[in-house]
Amino acid sequence: MSQFLLVESAEPSTDVAGVSFHALSDELLLRAAFHNFGTPFVWSLTDESDSIDSMSDAAKDAIAAGVELQDTLLGQLLLEQIELGRNFCLFWGDDFQNLPILRNSDELMAIISEQLHSDGAWNWEIYALWKGPEADSA
Numbered sequence: 839m840s841q842f843l844l845v846e847s848a849e850p851s852t853d854v855a856g857v858s859f860h861a862l863s864d865e866l867l868l869r870a871a872f873h874n875f876g877t878p879f880v881w882s883l884t885d886e887s888d889s890i891d892s893m894s895d896a897a898k899d900a901i902a903a904g905v906e907l908q909d910t911l912l913g914q915l916l917l918e919q920i921e922l923g924r925n926f927c928l929f930w931g932d933d934f935q936n937l938p939i940l941r942n943s944d945e946l947m948a949i950i951s952e953q954l955h956s957d958g959a960w961n962w963e964i965y966a967l968w969k970g971p972e973a974d975s976a
Contacts, residue, residue, distance in 0.1 A: 893911050946968060
């Protein structure tokens, strides 16, 4: 199972090193995109692990060492998407329904940090659906 990050955007780009955008071809990711966004302009963001597993593991280790999520590559990537006005969702495996909907970046950072903080457990999962303010009027 893997950790996924799907981003709604007509123009896929990022300044975060080691991250790339991919068109959705996997049936699971297509279902997740339709369920959470209902639009064809959704991309999967990946690191070298073909998901965001490596980036999430690094963030988990950094948080355990006392680093704030926003100071990790994962945190920077999420904040970049917010600044660009992009909606996104984070989910584990095939569990992309009933994600907690967040519209405040401080709350997002807090819930993701809490999900990554595992007290040494090897199993952790990130779940969140970011909907920017303009999504309310859509």
